Amino acid sequence: MLKNIVIAIDVMGGDLGPKATIEGVAMASKIHPNVKFKLFGDKKKSNIDLDKNPNLSNFEFFHTNESIKSDDEPVNALRKLKNSSMRLGINCVKSMECDGFVSAGNTGALMAISKFVLKTIKGIDRPAIAGILPTMKGQTVVLDLGANVDCTNENLVQFALMGDVFSKIVLGIKKPVLGLLNVGSEHIKGNSIVKQTFEDLKKISSQLNFYGFIEGNDINKGNVDVVVTDGFSGNIALKTAEGVAELIFTFLKNAYQSSLISKIGYFLSKPAINRFKTRIDPRKYNGAVLLGLNGIVVKSHGGTDAFGFCNAISVAVSLIENSYISEIEKKIKI
Structure with missing residues (x-):
């Protein structure tokens, strides 16, 4: 019921x-x-x-x-x-x-x-904005998307715990793989905060399926289900992805309008183009959560529009039906 x-x-x-x-x-x-x-x-x-x-x-x-x-x-x-x-x-x-x-x-x-x-929930110092982005393999959760420009390693660990639960509830992934966004995948790269966060996340590997460092171009590959970062980097990554999507659509539109043959090509490939547009339609991924x-x-x-707003409501419904807050509280206590 x-x-x-x-x-x-x-x-x-x-x-x-x-x-x-x-x-x-x-x-x-x-x-x-x-x-x-x-x-x-x-x-x-x-x-x-x-x-x-x-x-x-x-x-x-x-x-x-x-x-x-x-x-x-x-x-x-x-x-x-x-x-x-x-x-x-x-x-x-x-x-x-x-x-x-x-x-x-x-x-x-x-x-x-x-x-x-x-x-905030007891044990959480700062809320984070979490959103969903499309990947080559499905979807991934990214947080923080702009709520916290500066973060400590403790903040990032808390984001990781919240993102893990969010991915399980909203995306239905039983054991989400978590990656920490950095300027390189090597352990020697990054500032002191991300390096310390890396060590902290390794210590709680029994609670999280920690992949390690990932770079910006890894976000949409789908190798991880949760991407953890500070709000400064997360917001830039989000806006860059939105800009690239708009650029691709503009290039496609201009290419198909460039000649009569191109217009005929568009007519023939329209079903595939529509599937492509549906796959990356940002309205499908609308609904960032203040975790x-x-x-x-x-x-x-x-x-x-209304379709996108409806999806945001569906995100809220999913979190409520699956008792997200109580699940976070359990995770923090472990």
Whole structure:
């Protein structure tokens, strides 16, 4: 029997606002009939999109005029916008009225408010942002993707433990292989922090299936299931991957439009091109998780559409159904 779940939604977050979030909730409600939604946002600005989704009924709407914009400073959002759609949704998780929260809004504000309201799990010093990237062999979890620019070796070990549990729950991998991102695979390379982290991870090999150092070009090869790094390097790796994907699509588009023969070639190869596009569609991998908090918080990409937002909701549902927080607590105690 499916567990009854309640998820809070920041309706106003993201570039498209209610247009993407409400339709995404409607899509998710069909996939997850056991989930009820609490929607936080401007009711007047949302009515058009609610009317466009008449089959969406398993929700409550909580009106607020306040919302956090993409350029709002996290500190100001935390201190001054206490009735924002984001803050009210996170408060709902804190009060245990909701099992999780999903937002496509301001990442910095989301991290600041979530950490302030929910606090971190005992044994975790800092939350980390974890996301999923496609590989030649399937998918891999990467963390941290930008929450912590500077990290200690203790932070990175904690990220490794959280990433291990996340990979088991979300990707269904029984014994995830974990790699530590570095400037080289040799033990002599890297700064003092990654070298010490390497030694620390070797000491807990009974808890983790530690592969060793990996380089940036190893991330998408699929040799490891979890990539651990600081937020500075992780964010650069993520944005580089997004940029390369966009570059490839641009090159392909220009090549197919270059001549009549190329256009005919596109027509003949269109089924294969569509399979390729589907395989690396970033919307399929949408839903970065703020790991280490006393509550499930999922960050959707701000520019995604309803399909991508629906996938972010599915990530939250998976973590809740598999008791992610209690699993992390068990892992930390070992």
